[in-house]
Amino acid sequence: MTGKLDLDPVLVARARELARRAGQPVVDLARSHTTVSVERAVLRLAGVTGADPDGIPWVNRLVDAVVADVGLGHGVAAPVFDALVREDIADVTLLAQKAAAGSVRFIQPTGRAATAARRAARKAVGAGVRQVDRRRVERDRLVKRYGDPKQRPWIYLIVATGDIYEDIPQAQAAARAGADVIAVIRSTGQSLLDYVPEGATREGFAGTYATQENFRLMRAALDSSSRELGRYVRLTNYASGLCMPEMATLAGLERLDMMLNDSMYGILFRDINPIRTFVDQRFSRQVHARAGIIINTGEDNYLTTADAVDEAHTVTVSQLLNEFFAHEAGLADWQLGLGHAFEINPDVPESFRLELAHALLARELFPDAPLKWMPPTKHMTGDVFRGNLLDGFFNLVGTMTGQGILLVGMMTEAVVTPWLSDRDIALQNVRYVLSAAGGLHEDFVPASGGFIQQRANRVLGEAVDLLERIGDQSLLTAIAEGTFGIMKRPADRGKGLDGVARHEADYYNPASELLEEGLTR
Numbered sequence: 001m002t003g004k005l006d007l008d009p010v011l012v013a014r015a016r017e018l019a020r021r022a023g024q025p026v027v028d029l030a031r032s033h034t035t036v037s038v039e040r041a042v043l044r045l046a047g048v049t050g051a052d053p054d055g056i057p058w059v060n061r062l063v064d065a066v067v068a069d070v071g072l073g074h075g076v077a078a079p080v081f082d083a084l085v086r087e088d089i090a091d092v093t094l095l096a097q098k099a100a101a102g103s104v105r106f107i108q109p110t111g112r113a114a115t116a117a118r119r120a121a122r123k124a125v126g127a128g129v130r131q132v133d134r135r136r137v138e139r140d141r142l143v144k145r146y147g148d149p150k151q152r153p154w155i156y157l158i159v160a161t162g163d164i165y166e167d168i169p170q171a172q173a174a175a176r177a178g179a180d181v182i183a184v185i186r187s188t189g190q191s192l193l194d195y196v197p198e199g200a201t202r203e204g205f206a207g208t209y210a211t212q213e214n215f216r217l218m219r220a221a222l223d224s225s226s227r228e229l230g231r232y233v234r235l236t237n238y239a240s241g242l243c244m245p246e247m248a249t250l251a252g253l254e255r256l257d258m259m260l261n262d263s264m265y266g267i268l269f270r271d272i273n274p275i276r277t278f279v280d281q282r283f284s285r286q287v288h289a290r291a292g293i294i295i296n297t298g299e300d301n302y303l304t305t306a307d308a309v310d311e312a313h314t315v316t317v318s319q320l321l322n323e324f325f326a327h328e329a330g331l332a333d334w335q336l337g338l339g340h341a342f343e344i345n346p347d348v349p350e351s352f353r354l355e356l357a358h359a360l361l362a363r364e365l366f367p368d369a370p371l372k373w374m375p376p377t378k379h380m381t382g383d384v385f386r387g388n389l390l391d392g393f394f395n396l397v398g399t400m401t402g403q404g405i406l407l408v409g410m411m412t413e414a415v416v417t418p419w420l421s422d423r424d425i426a427l428q429n430v431r432y433v434l435s436a437a438g439g440l441h442e443d444f445v446p447a448s449g450g451f452i453q454q455r456a457n458r459v460l461g462e463a464v465d466l467l468e469r470i471g472d473q474s475l476l477t478a479i480a481e482g483t484f485g486i487m488k489r490p491a492d493r494g495k496g497l498d499g500v501a502r503h504e505a506d507y508y509n510p511a512s513e514l515l516e517e518g519l520t521r
Contacts, residue, residue, distance in 0.1 A: 003364045004360060004364065004445050004446060005357075005364050005446070005452070005453050005456045005457065006448070006453055006457070007364060007365075007456070007460060011460060011461070011464060012365065014464055015320055015365075015464050015467060016320060016323075016324070018464065018467035018470075018471055019317070019320035019323070019467060020324050021471045022467060022470045022471050022474075022475045023321050023324040023475065025474060025475070026325075026476070027325070029279070030278050030281075030283075032502060033279045033500055033501065033502050034073070034075060034279065034500075034501055034503060034509065035276055035280055035501075036063055036072065037242060037244060037246055037280055037499065038280060038283045039063050039066075039075060039076040039509075040063050040245070041245035041246045041283065041287070041511065042125060042509060042510065042511045043077075043096075044059055044128070044246060044249050044250065044253075045125045045127075045129060045249060046077075046092055046121065047092055047093065047124060048092050051197075052100060055197065057196060057198055058096035059246075060195045061096050062076070062092075062096035062100075063076055065096075065106065066079050066099075066106045069105055070107060072499075072501035073502055073503055074108050074504045074506055074507055075507050075508045077118070077509060077510050078114055078117045078118055078121060078506075079107060080092065080095065081117040081120040081124070082106075082107065082113055082114070082117035083095060083104055083106055083107075085116065087104055108506065114506070121508070122514070124510075125510040126510070129290065129511070129514050132252035132287070132291050135252065135253065136252075136255075136290075136291055139232075142226065142232055143232045146229075146231050146232045147231050148232060149231055151438055153373065153399070153402075153434075154180040154181050154370075154404065154405050154406065155180045155181070155406060155408060155427070155430055155434075156179070156180070156181040156405050156406060156407045156408065157179035157181070157423060157427070158408075158418075159171050159174065159183070159184055160206060160208065160417060161204075161208065161417075162187065162202070162205060162206070163201075163202040163203070163208065164200050164201060164202065164214045164218065167184055167208050168217065168218060171184070171218065171221060171222065173420060175225040175229060176228075177423070177424055178427050178431055179233070179408070179427065180231070180234060181233075181234040181235075181236055181257070181258060182218070182235055182236065183236035183237070183258075183260075184207075184235070186208070186209070186210045187201075187208060187210075188206045190210060190238075191238070191241025191272075192242060192272075193241070193242065194242045194496065194499065195243065196210070196211060196243050196250065198212075199211060200214055200217060206417065210238055210247060210250075211250075212250045212253070215235075215250055215251065215256060216254050218235055219255055222234075234258060235255075235257050235258070236256065236259065236296065237251060237259060237260070239284045240262065240266050240270075241266055241272065242266075242280075242495065242499075244261070244266070244281060244284045245284045245287070247284070248288055248293075251291065252288070252293065257294065258293060258294045258295070258337065258405075259284075259288060259293050259294075260296045260297075261288065261296065262296075262322065262339070263277070263278065263281050263297070263318075263321060264277070264298075264318065264479065264484055267479060267489045267494065268301070268302075268485045268487040268489060270495070271489065271495055272494050272495050272496050273493065273496050273497040274489055274490075275497070276495075276497060276499060279500065282329055283511075283512065285325065285326055285330070285331055286329045286512070287515065288329075288331060289329055289331045289332075289335070289515075290330070290515055292335070293335065294334070295326065295335060295337055296337040296372045297318070297322045297336075297337065297338050298339050299322075299339040299340055299341070300315075300339045300341030300374035301339075301485065302314055302315055302318065302485040303315065303341050303343035304343065305485045305486055305487065306485055306486050308341070308343040308344040308345070308378075309354060311486075312358050313462035313465075313466055314484050315340055315341075315358070316361065316362070317466050319340070319365070319366065320463070321475070322336070323336060323369075330515070333366070333369050336369040337372040338362065338369050338372065339371075339372050339374060340362045340371065340373065340374065341373070341375070341377075342374065342375055342376050342390075342393070342394040343376060343379070345378075345379050346376075350451065352397070353452055354455060355393075355394075356401065357446075358455075358459065359397050359398070359400075359401040360456060363402050363403065364456075369404070370404030371403050371404050372403075373397070373404075373405065373407065375394045375407055375408070375413075376390045376391065376413070377413050382415050384411040384415075385411075388411040388425065388426075391408075391409035391411060391429055392432075392433060394409055395430050395434070396433055396437060396440075399433060399434060399437050399441060400437070400441055402441040408423070409429075410426050411425065470483070
């Protein structure tokens with residue numbers, strides 16, 4: 001018997017083995033398929049940049065042209081680099097422009113031509129991977145120079161104006177007020193765009209478009225804040241939706257520090273095809289592993305659609321699956337910002353004790369992971385005084401259970417997009433709790449055999465039972481039946497399915513080859 005909850009180590013080991021058993025068929029599926037976004041990510045690493053006059057990225061134009069001529073199942077790298085030689089073109093972006101104009105045709109090379117094309121593709125993609133490596137080294141150097149925040153959990157705060165040039169001063173103001181991690185919320189609907197917009201943007205709705213230039217601008221601004229404040233300020237965005245692999249790649253190239261990257265969020269809450277999602281998430285996590293990026297998973301979202309008491313075990317199951325998928329892709333424990341949330345109805349008797357049990361269960365199951373603890377949203381009523389009190393209770397649970405990343409709750413949640421003054425009040429709440437009770441996790445030990453221990457062990461037992469059922473029927477079937485977040489998502493439906501292909505015998509992806517040869521660096 002171990003830890004504050006007296007969890008049965010045999011049962012914990014059983015849960016992990018069942019998660020592996022449920023997840024391995026999905027990994028095998030991902031290893032045998034590709035998607036248009038995976039192939040676009042490969043070409044982005046090879047140096048394709050820019051967009052046509054209509055705003056469609058050249059990398060989309062190039063992949064579409066290759067698919068039209070030879071299909072997706074071979075991968076695009078060999079046909080593209082074979083065409084560069086045949087057409088005597090030195091620049092891959094110029095090739096994309098010519099392909100879009102219809103002046104280049106693609107073939108699947110064989111023999112010596114295939115060998116030469118693969119060699120050239122690996123060299124070009126390798127240059128992009130080395131840039132990701134350099135940005136990781138750069139982060140390590142800056143963290144050593146400026147230092148990490150003195151306290152845990154790290155304070156994570158959102159900006160979401162829609163205009164990158166408005167986001168920047170808000171992010172810098174938040175950092176001065178104590179935020180350690182700045183998350184730039186993505187524009188509503190971007191996860192369903194099958195392309196990444198180009199350039200700096202000023203017109204997002206309820207968030208700012210995630211683009212490489214916006215990444216670069218915000219990263220530079222927060223580096224300036226790091227110098228000013230004497231601590232490294234981290235930047236977060238999203239590697240999710242139909243362009244998950246490309247977002248991960250751009251994040252690695254521009255030195256983002258965290259990315260929202262959940263194995264099932266896009267399936268459940270954006271109706272993206274399950275196979276497309278699992279293929280894309282494996283590649284994106286390989287990139288995150290190489291880039292030294294911490295992922296944030298999205299289990300908290302299940303509790304906005306399902307009951308946070310009755311379905312608490314589905315959060316634990318998803319955390320275990322996310323851990324397995326992450327480890328398989330090369331991520332280390334320190335990169336696993338596994339998600340969970342303070343979403344029990346406050347009118348439920350003993351709701352605070354239940355929240356303590358759930359948060360401590362996550363902490364003890366994943367002791368080396370920087371868990372991401374999410375504030376109340378579902379039961380915020382517009383009463384800002386009640387909301388601020390609920391956020392204070394949330395902050396208290398965070399410090400009592402040793403969470404790693406604490407998202408700042410807003411008293412105006414579900415009422416308005418927060419003003420700077422709202423964020424300042426919310427940060428005051430966090431600062432007070434962390435200052436007054438920052439070491440409380442050292443003293444807090446639930447009663448042996450008491451309410452909190454019993455609740456945590458019950459949730460773990462229910463999670464094991466659910467994993468047993470998933471193992472009997474398959475994860476894809478469980479998702480189709482609405483096991484997580486009560487959303488039913490069959491594997492043969494959903495957005496983006498037409499962008500998935502099974503590998504042909506001669507499939508080649510130099511990025512996957514390089515990443516799997518050296519997953520850590």
